[in-house]
Amino acid sequence: MTEDHSELNLCPNCGKENLPMATRCVYCGSEMESLFTISGQAQMPDEEAEDSLPDIIEEIRNDPALQIPAEEHPSPESQPADQADEPTLPGDQLPDWLAKVRERAQEEEDAIGGLASGTMAMDAARSEEGSAGVEGEFNAWINRIREKNQQESSVRARQLPGESEEPDQVPEWLQRIRALQPHPEEETTHELKTRSNYADELPREWTDEALDELRRQDLAEDHAQETQPLPAAGAFAEGEKLPAEAQAKEPSERTQEEPEPGEDEFHNIPDDEDEYLEEVPKKDLTQFTEGEEETISEEAVAEELEIEGPEALAEEPELQGKEILAEPGQEIQQQKTLQSEEPVAEESALEPEKSEKFEQGEPESTLPQDESELPSEGKEAQPEESDQPRDSTAVPPDLLLLRDQQDRASLLASLIEQEGRVTAGKQPARKPSGRAGRLAVALLLLFGLIVSILIGPAAIPPETPKSIPAIALSDQIQAMAENDQVLIVLDYQAATSRELEALTAPLLEQLHTRGAELAILTTQPSGLFLAQTLLAQAGLPEDTQVDYLPGSYLSLISQAVNPAISTTGSNPVKDLRSFKLVLLVSDSSDNIRGWLEQIAPWIGTLNFAAVTTQMEAPVLSPYFDSGQLIGYAAGIADGNIGVQSTFSYRAYRVGLLLMLVMLLLGMISKAEADAIRREEERSE
Amino acid sequence: MLAAMFFVPQGGSILATVLNWMIIVAGVALLVAIASLVLTHLRFIANGKKGFLLSLVLVISFLATLVFGLLRGVDDPVFLKWVGAVIRPIETALLGLVALVMMSAALKIFRERGWSALTVSFGVSAIIFLILGLGFLQNLNFPALNGVITFVEGLPMIGARGLLIGIGIGLLMMAFRVLFGMEGSGND
Secondary structure (H helix, E strand, C coil): CCCCHHEECCCCCCCCCCCCCEEEECCCCCCCHHCCCCCCCCCCCCCHHHHHHHHHHHHHHCCCHHHCCCCHHCCCCCHHHHHHHHHCCCCCCHHHHHHHHHHHHCCCCCCCCCHHHEEEEEHHHCCCCCCCCEEHHHHHHHHHHHHHHHHHHHHHHHHHHHHHCCCCCCCCCHHHHHHHHHHCCHHHHHHHHHHHHHHHHCCCCCCCHHHHHHHHHHHHHCCCCCCCCCCCCCCHHHCCHHHHHHCCCHHHHHHHHHCCCCCCCCCCCHHHHHHHHHCCCHHHHHHHHHHHHHHHHHHHHHHHHHHHHHHHHHHHHHHHHHHHHHHHHHHHHHHHHHHHCCCCCHCCCCHHHHHHHHCCCCCCHHCCHHHHHHHHHHHHHHHHHHHHHCCCCCCCHHHHCHHHHHHHHHHHHHHHHHCCCCCCCCCCCCCCCCCHHHHHHHHHHHHHHHHHHHCCCCCCCCCCCCCCCHHHHHHHHHCCCCCEEEEEEEEECCCCHHHHHHHHHHHHHHHHHHHHHHEEECCHHHHHHHHHHHHHCCCCCCCCCCEEEECHHHHHHHHHHCHHHCCCCCCEEEEEEEEEEEEEECCCCHHHHHHHHHHHHHCCCCEEEEEEECCHHHHHHHHHCCCCCEEEEECCHHHHHHCCCCCCHHCCCCCHHHHHHHHHHHHHHHHHHHCCCCCCHHHH | HHHHHHCCCHHHHHHHHHHHHHHHHHHHHHHHHHHHHHHHHHHHHHHHHCCHHHHHHHHHHHHHHHHHHHCCCCCCCCHHHHHHHHHHHHHHHHHHHHHHHHHHHHHHHHHHCCCCCCHHHHHHHHHHHHHHHHHHHHCCCCHHHHHHHHHHHHHHHHHHHHHHHHHHHHHHHHHHHCCCCCCCCCCC
């Protein structure tokens, strides 16, 4: 007994601990005043007790046995039983009070006293608590072990579907089921063996599956098909597809197996699964099949292992590869079986076999590459589907495949079929290079030029109206008097020499005729040899001086700004102010603008005229309009300002006409292409 | 330059000096360009780059012209005749290709660009001026028609004036941008 317990009072009734001042037990409510009574003292009325107490005390004092030191005598509370069982004194030497106590103990039932009985009750209660605690701990330990096993089994059951999703890793339980599932050739013998085992050895424990088997067996016996073999628990999934599979069975197998008449009346699917099948939507049918396999698998595997034992394990490696290949087909068969509860017309919604497979989310890797490798079940499923009625009106809307979905499925199937084949890459759309068009244009141009050349050059008719700038230029030249100095500036390239020389030569000829003093200046090196041809065309003497001025018109600007520069050195043009007319022969409007804008302001009395190409003429028109140019002649159109015989006006007009035709052809072809495109869009 | 151009009498001397600098720089730049061209083609020949035969022709022609011009002078009639006989047909043929390209463009412009305000206005104006260029309408001598033709032929002057004004303003703005460092060089 600990110190705490010594401080507390124990209930004599229930043995529970109570505080020292408690008069009643807080647990059982019994009075605890007996604890304060003296053990061995009879419960007498107060008066009687008061009378007998001095006598007892007197006897105790006079008792010589009690003269022994108190340490050597155990207290009556601590060892009451020892004193009672082992009397140390003979009977004649017993004191009177002890004799009374013994007499009273023999007369009364509760001779040991209330305190001793309470202590004994407490000890008994504690012993019961200890035994109950040990037993409870043991039970809790057992329960924990059971709960742990249940949790592990449930966790493993949850993990199996995820493992089965991996095509390459077939779970162990599924491999066992497939190994136990009868092969088409061995199905009959396997089922018979299973049945015989059941008949010989009844299961020790009647599980739900065993009861289901018995119920199915009873149903089969009640039915006319008495020879229906009792399927093994492991082959339960296969038994589900009996209605749909029966039509696909080969004749040889039909002879081995019992016929299945009255399929619409008989089925071996439990009632609870029927409810389950009705509630599961179509998309979850595959999962349902997997889940069903999982729920059946563990117990079924155990049963099958008990039935077949090492034989099934020995067949496992052989069957495993075949069953893996047969898995997609089996899943389809199982799904068909599940749908067999529905009207037959609903299966017509799954008409396209390929699209059906892809609608079901079949993994591509699980599909057999060759149809011939499919097991007999997979092969025989096709004619069954083709035999189904194709009345789409009876198909629920959720099972109908849209045309777009069918097209996509067909496309995916074709892509899968073409996988691995060597196919020609997509040829890039060749954009027309336009060489043919350019060749046609070139031929057309050549044809026009050749025709115009063969016909011969034709001068511009004299009655052709002249342009105003050309008329002004002609008038200015006509106004030149003898000995008037005229500066001719040649600033053009060889490419445009034919056009410019045809315009300039008549003007030079007129000037020369009128006796004007011509000074020919070129600002480009090419002007030196080009001037020779021009002088020849104009009929000028070959020894006419043509001066080259380096630095282009910048030198002329410098001379115009500082006339002193032009008077020194070997500058061919001594003074620009001495010229009455400056005739600019140029194929660049920029050079002409440079003359008019940079040099003319420094020389106020100088007149400028220009001969340029028709392409540059529009830019010079503002300068003519402002009076900075007294006139200009541009292009072949102003070729009638003089007499020239080398110019073919007919070829020029043919060229313009061809350009016009080409432009119109381009517009017409574009309009036609737009009309065709609009017509195609309208037809689409 | 701008100030000298605006204040013509007073800034004449400064303008002449700057113009001389410009002429010298332009001449030196021309020599540098010629030297660079020759060295580039000599490098092509040394490396055997594809088309080095054309580079060889260019270098040989350049050296022949240089030697011939140094020996006989740039005013020699024989020299000028030979040079003219080579350059004139080449450049004329190149200009003839411009006519071919323009005709092809006239055929393809609507097919490539489609119908837009720009292409339609271009096509209509090109057709009108091509017809006027043929001279058939002018030979009809209808006074009303001649007035219309005169008006239409004056339209290019309006466009050219606007073009010249735009060119002047653009040059002025570009000059200010360069002067104030707002315009980087072409190599940036």
